[in-house]
Amino acid sequence: MxxxxxxxxxxxxxxxxxxxxxxxxxxxxxxxxxxxxxxxxxxxxxxxxxxxxxxxxxxxxxxxxxxxxxxxxxxxxxxxxxxxxxxxxxxxxxxxxxxxxxxxxxxxxxxxxxxxxxxxxxxxxxxxxxxxxxxxxxxxxxxxxxxxxxxxxxxxxxxxxxxxxxxxxxxxxxxxxxxxxxxxxxxxxxxxxxxxxxxxxxxxxxxxxxxHFEGVMLFFFILGIYLIYKNKISLAGVCIGLSISIKLIPLIFLPVLLKWFLKHYNIKKTIQFYSIIALTVLITCLPYITTQFIDNYSQTIALWFNNFEFNASIYYIARHIGYKLTGYNQIAIIGKFLSITILLIILILSFVRKTETLKQVFTTCLLAFTTYLFLSTTVHPWYLSTLVLFSIFSNYKYPLVWSVTIILSYLAYINTNNTENLWIVFIEYLIVYLVFLYELLQPKLSRNQ
Structure with missing residues (x-):
């Protein structure tokens, strides 16, 4: 007592x-x-x-x-x-x-x-x-x-x-x-x-x-990184593959890991790692694979870029310009353009930024996924989970700030039509972008990442 x-x-x-x-x-x-x-x-x-x-x-x-x-x-x-x-x-x-x-x-x-x-x-x-x-x-x-x-x-x-x-x-x-x-x-x-x-x-x-199952996906991904740290490459590949088969998000991080692998392992070991990832994903898909499955799934995923829009930032600016120029929503064109832009920026980040350590890999993954979210047509709150986890391995704090301001996105549900107030979206992103740019431009942060 x-x-x-x-x-x-x-x-x-x-x-x-x-x-x-x-x-x-x-x-x-x-x-x-x-x-x-x-x-x-x-x-x-x-x-x-x-x-x-x-x-x-x-x-x-x-x-x-x-x-x-x-x-x-x-x-x-x-x-x-x-x-x-x-x-x-x-x-x-x-x-x-x-x-x-x-x-x-x-x-x-x-x-x-x-x-x-x-x-x-x-x-x-x-x-x-x-x-x-x-x-x-x-x-x-x-x-x-x-x-x-x-x-x-x-x-x-x-x-x-x-x-x-x-x-x-x-x-x-x-x-x-x-x-x-x-x-x-x-x-x-x-x-x-x-x-x-x-x-x-x-x-x-x-x-x-x-x-939302981002947490389960992140568990397998972070376990995969830990196994890489322990030099258990085959098991790491299985875990990364499982994380992709929960959410497709880790596909974004594969180019980042490629540069790290090429620096620390030979080509044979790198091919082995990526082959195990691909094989794991394929095995998990086997119970469902048909020609129709591939068509339906690819069309469903495409919808998120070409048809749906929620809590976006740069896309909303592009949409406004499209309205001014043509008089109607150009989401199909803008969505495809932004998808290509996301891919190019992620590839540039993957091969230009330093990824000599796994800590630097996390930081580059953080910036790659930030690019994805900034350019997406749809940013649901739970998407930020990945940024929050990756941020704890870096000096960047903007994901923590965003995890607070993201609550403003739920104000879209205060009316019966569930329509967004773009001024509220603007406030959310203004805070996030200011903190992001401030941290990005800090020389000390850049050197330590």
Missing amino acids: QINTTFFKLNKIPILLTLASLLFYFSFAYNLTRSDYVKLITLFIALCYLAFKLIQIIGYNFKFLLVVSILSRLIFIVAIPNLSQDFYRFIWDGYLNLNNLNPYLFTPTQLVDQTINIPNKHLLYNKMGWLSNANYSNYPPVNQLCFIIANLCPGQSILSSVIGLRLLIILADLGIILIGSKLLLAFNLPKSNIFWYALNPFIIIELTGNL
């Missing part, structure tokens, strides 16, 4: 900050609608402040912050996501797989009136929204496996599947904390840096809360 009293006295402020944080997370999870923008932003900003103070005050106590990170995620365990509806499609795809139906060959609209064993079928269909139910699945094969596992949780309710999805994401985040902290020590960086990811309210809400 004396020990507990002493512990409380020594850690009174961190404990009180933790309790306040957990109460705010509870309110966020169970007593918030995304249209209640005042409460949404107030809670989010408060949580960001509390996380900052916790790391500032007790960043040296790894175990304490690890416990806070876990508790913050467990608060959401039986909460139905209130800021995203994507999980309804995850559950739907999981049940299609369990019915031996290929989610890349059938849209929900084609199947909703068919006799298929999908619990809560019509509710899932209606809740996922028209954008999802009218299109083929765009979630890669290992992500589909996660959906299957989640639906195997006891019970056939939406909540049981949500708990299954959430447990997978929490386990992935715990893996990131473990592997990430080891890499930080290897790079001679503070071990506590990992909590800028693990305690970041944006990460907790978007991944554990809203059930």
Whole structure:
């Protein structure tokens, strides 16, 4: 008892900050609608402040912050996501797989009136929204496996599947904390840096809360980097391949890794690494591969560049110019042009920037993915998860700033039409670009990256 009293006295402020944080997370999870923008932003900003103070005050106590990170995620365990509806499609795809139906060959609209064993079928269909139910699945094969596992949780309710999805994401985040902290020590960086990811309210809400699988993808990717550091190249290739088969994002980082491999290994070893990645992806795709699968999946991915737009920056400027010149939205042309521009800039970054160390690889990957987001037509909040994680291995802080300002993108849902206020988008990006350019132009930062 004396020990507990002493512990409380020594850690009174961190404990009180933790309790306040957990109460705010509870309110966020169970007593918030995304249209209640005042409460949404107030809670989010408060949580960001509390996380900052916790790391500032007790960043040296790894175990304490690890416990806070876990508790913050467990608060959401039986909460139905209130800021995203994507999980309804995850559950739907999981049940299609369990019915031996290929989610890349059938849209929900084609199947909703068919006799298929999908619990809560019509509710899932209606809740996922028209954008999802009218299109083929765009979630890669290992992500589909996660959906299957989640639906195997006891019970056939939406909540049981949500708990299954959430447990997978929490386990992935715990893996990131473990592997990430080891890499930080290897790079001679503070071990506590990992909590800028693990305690970041944006990460907790978007991944554990809203059930986005960027965290699972990042776990396999960072595990792959750690295995490269340990010189276990074959296993690293498998992990990178699995990360691609959860989300396609790591494809962007393959050119960056190529330069590092060519410097540290011979051509044969480099070819071996990339062959294992390709083989892993191919094996995960085998249960789904048909000619129609390739056509449908490529068309679905193309939609994100040529048809959809949300929370963009440079694209919105290009769109405005297109309207002025032609009188209508030129997204198809602009989207293709920006895609080519993204590819060229990433290739230039990959082969021009220094990537002598794995720490420099992370920084170049950070800048490559920043390029992708700055030039994309669609930037959903959870896309930033990758930037937040990579930033802890660098001196750049703009991803952390962006993880705060990104909450403004949810103000699009305060009206019934879910239309964006471009002045709000402008404010979000003005802050991000100013911090980004300030850091980019700092000679000290550039030398150390």
